Amino acid sequence: MHSYQFLWLAHHWHHSIESLPLWWLSGQRTSFTSQFLFKFVFIWFPLLSIPPEVMIFVVLHHTVNLNWIHLNVKRNSWMRIVEWVYNTPNFHAVHHYYPDGKNLCAMFTFFDRIFGTYVDPDTIDYSKEQFGLDGEPVTVRMIVGI
Incomplete structure (x- = not known):
């Protein structure tokens, strides 16, 4: 969603949060277009005869994960180990x-290491880095995702 203009427009509003810490509702800040794109994926479950139980598990896991990665939690030592495989806040x-x-x-997270998009969280000085979209105002187009 960061590499193609249409997908970036759909994802843009999610990045308009300008302050730390992230909070769990930050994950819910998605444009109408982004919502449509993500919900559209679930149409394939019945078309491919995937059991409803699997779809329920996938939807619940996606929801919990989305809220988890936007939580405001202090980093613990066990999170460093988990980050080799799974995303953390x-x-x-x-x-x-x-x-x-x-x-x-x-x-x-191992995909970021494979494709060269990984940045070690321990190397970031959060007080000096730019956060959000550099003061860009939120517009109706951003909320819609076009």
Whole structure:
């Protein structure tokens, strides 16, 4: 959603948060276009005859993960270990510092290491880095995602 103009317009509003800490509702700040794109994926479950139980699990996991990565929690030592595989709030905060595309993976962090988009959260000085969209005002177009 960061590499293609249409997808960036759909995702842009999510990055308009300008202050730390992130909070769990930050994950819910998505444009109408983004909501449509993510909900559209679930149409394939019945078309591919995937059992409803699997769809329920996937939807619940997606919802919990979205809220988890936007939580305002202090980093614990166990999170560093988890970050080798799974996204954590600290890992995802880096994503909001680099809207041009760092720590892009929403769930499995090893993809960022493979594709060169990984930034170690321990190397970020949060007081000196730019956060959000550099004061860009929120508009109706941003909320709609066009």
